[in-house]
Amino acid sequence: MNDPARPTxxxxxxxxxxxxxxxxxxxxxxxxxxxxQRLAYHVLRAPQSEAQELAxxxxxxxxxxxxxxxxQNLTETDPCGVCLDPARDPSIVCVVxxxxxxxxxxxxxAFRGRYxxxxxxxxxxxxxxxxxxxxxxxxxxxxxxxxxxxxxxxALIEEVILATNPNLEGEATAAYxxxxxxxxxxxxxxxxxxxxxxxxxxxxxxxTLHQAMEHRVPLGDADGNRISVSAPPAAAAEESDxxxxxxx
Amino acid sequence: MPQPHVYRTEAIVLRQRPLVHADKVCVLFTPLHGxxxxxxxxxxxxxxxxxxxxxxxxxxxxxxxxxxxLDIITQAETIDAFPALHDDLDRLSRGLYAAExxxxxxxxxxxxxxxYQHLLDTLHRVETxxxxxxxxxxxxxxxxxxxxxxxxxxxxxxxxxxxxxxxNAFSVPAGGVACPECRTGLIGRPLSGRAFxxxxxxxxxxxxxxxxxxxxxxxxxxxxxxxxxxxxxxxxQEVRAARFVEVVRSTSADVHNGKRAAAPFVERRAQGED
Numbered sequence: 001m002n003d004p005a006r007p008t009x010x011x012x013x014x015x016x017x018x019x020x021x022x023x024x025x026x027x028x029x030x031x032x033x034x035x036x037q038r039l040a041y042h043v044l045r046a047p048q049s050e051a052q053e054l055a056x057x058x059x060x061x062x063x064x065x066x067x068x069x070x071x072q073n074l075t076e077t078d079p080c081g082v083c084l085d086p087a088r089d090p091s092i093v094c095v096v097x098x099x100x101x102x103x104x105x106x107x108x109x110a111f112r113g114r115y116x117x118x119x120x121x122x123x124x125x126x127x128x129x130x131x132x133x134x135x136x137x138x139x140x141x142x143x144x145x146x147x148x149x150x151x152x153x154x155a156l157i158e159e160v161i162l163a164t165n166p167n168l169e170g171e172a173t174a175a176y177x178x179x180x181x182x183x184x185x186x187x188x189x190x191x192x193x194x195x196x197x198x199x200x201x202x203x204x205x206x207x208t209l210h211q212a213m214e215h216r217v218p219l220g221d222a223d224g225n226r227i228s229v230s231a232p233p234a235a236a237a238e239e240s241d242x243x244x245x246x247x248x
Numbered sequence: 249m250p251q252p253h254v255y256r257t258e259a260i261v262l263r264q265r266p267l268v269h270a271d272k273v274c275v276l277f278t279p280l281h282g283x284x285x286x287x288x289x290x291x292x293x294x295x296x297x298x299x300x301x302x303x304x305x306x307x308x309x310x311x312x313x314x315x316x317x318l319d320i321i322t323q324a325e326t327i328d329a330f331p332a333l334h335d336d337l338d339r340l341s342r343g344l345y346a347a348e349x350x351x352x353x354x355x356x357x358x359x360x361x362x363x364y365q366h367l368l369d370t371l372h373r374v375e376t377x378x379x380x381x382x383x384x385x386x387x388x389x390x391x392x393x394x395x396x397x398x399x400x401x402x403x404x405x406x407x408x409x410x411x412x413x414x415x416n417a418f419s420v421p422a423g424g425v426a427c428p429e430c431r432t433g434l435i436g437r438p439l440s441g442r443a444f445x446x447x448x449x450x451x452x453x454x455x456x457x458x459x460x461x462x463x464x465x466x467x468x469x470x471x472x473x474x475x476x477x478x479x480x481x482x483x484x485q486e487v488r489a490a491r492f493v494e495v496v497r498s499t500s501a502d503v504h505n506g507k508r509a510a511a512p513f514v515e516r517r518a519q520g521e522d
Contacts, residue, residue, distance in 0.1 A: 029268070030268045030269065122492065124341065124344045124345075124348070124488060124489040124491070124492030124493075125263050125344060125347070125348045125351070125488055125489055126488065127488040127491065129491055129492060129495055130495060167299075167303060168303050168304045168305065168334065168340075171334060171340075172337065172340055172341075172344075175337040175340070176337060176495075176496070176499065179337065179499045179500075180499065196294040196295050198295060199294075199295050203297040204300065205299070205300025205301050205326050205329070206300070206326050206329050207300055207303070207306075207326070207329045207331060207334070208300050210329075210331065
């Protein structure tokens with residue numbers, strides 16, 4: 001007769017520390033039971049120093065990483081490097097959903113302002129409202145600096161760019177934030193929508209095409225003047241006005 | 249006869265949740281198969297061909313492949329993207345509320361033809377109606393009917409005598425309206441004569457007639473309270489999107505009144521109350 005307290009099957013032949021490690025890896029997102037086993041056996045076969053390095057890195061990240069008091073991004077120092085960087089424009093704040101979105105925008109090297117990380121988006125059907133994301137912190141940056149704000153942070157913010165994801169929740173979050181921010185007297189803009197580079201018009205959905213048409217960029221005006229594609233619409237309009245002037 | 253590996257269906261996407269990598273699970277509401285959960289692969293990538301067609305509150309034609317656990321969306325084409333719904337936060341919040349009701353009330357393999365049509369009509373009405381709340385009240389009434397929770401509005405739920413317009417109470421646990429004599433001791437809320445008449449009207453009249461009725465804010469809130477109570481009792485849980493409707497409504501009122509919507513948050517923050 002089987003003893004119910006005694007492990008059976010695979011767990012019976014796996015040592016308890018190893019089973020614990022497999023179980024720990026299995027809890028990570030995207031890691032199935034087989035991958036968890038492979039990772040655990042890799043750690044087991046690796047030199048002691050490599051395992052120690054992994055363990056130290058895990059503990060280090062938990063102990064030393066916190067949220068920046070201003071932008072709410074993950075940081076080791078508070079305020080973070082971006083918020084303290086004098087080369088960055090403090091008058092423009094780009095609002096993103098997750099810390100990984102900051103990395104994506106930084107990779108594009110198209111923005112030199114500061115950030116605000118919401119750590120999520122509104123998700124009405126999951127019960128995630130404004131209180132569950134960093135909305136109050138954003139409002140505090142714009143309206144009433146809290147005692148923890150530094151002089152660098154309280155500099156006047158002139159524009160907020162809403163760079164939440166272009167899906168239903170991201171759009172709802174952006175629309176909600178716009179309602180709160182516009183009355184504060186700050187310019188609020190939304191990142192452009194349209195077709196991604198390298199895609200096919202044939203496969204685009206109606207809403208994307210609709211947005212792409214609505215936010216189209218002029219290439220030339222009615223007087224036969226070319227407009228630079230890379231210039232933003234406002235700059236392009238100015239360029240068009242300038243080129244329409246007779247040369248002295 | 250062997251079951252086909254792929255099948256076509258039209259559906260309204262009720263919601264999504266992330267799966268692994270760039271995949272998402274989409275909850276689809278179909279006329280013939282009821283509620284289906286299916287995997288949309290790679291839709292978080294910017295170059296996904298599927299992403300725009302599987303957004304929540306979109307009506308699309310789908311080709312699905314049967315799989316061991318969740319079916320897989322292989323093709324999708326938008327029929328109706330409800331642009332006016334997505335572009336207006338007030339209307340969007342109501343659309344999400346309707347979608348959550350269907351998501352919570354329905355299950356798989358159930359014939360949902362009638363409810364599908366009601367949801368589709370409701371989303372169109374929320375898109376275009378002057379007040380996006382009335383289509384929801386009409387939809388709640390149909391949903392309660394459809395699911396077997398039709399409130400009793402003709403006779404007293406206790407003594408079964410015909411109801412007069414005034415002095416009644418709406419008792420959600422008792423399943424309808426209690427007359428002035430029987431309301432004592434019942435869990436319920438006072439029901440105004442106007443709300444009583446309107447509830448009766450909503451229960452029997454087609455939407456086109458209901459839409460002609462002018463409802464002021466107070467009456468609208470009273471109706472909402474009674475019907476939401478009935479819906480939540482039937483579900484035995486809170487409708488989460490209702491909270492979002494409240495949040496959006498409060499910002500909307502602030503915008504229309506010209507108030508600084510953010511002021512309460514900022515003041516709380518400044519006083520260190522959070």
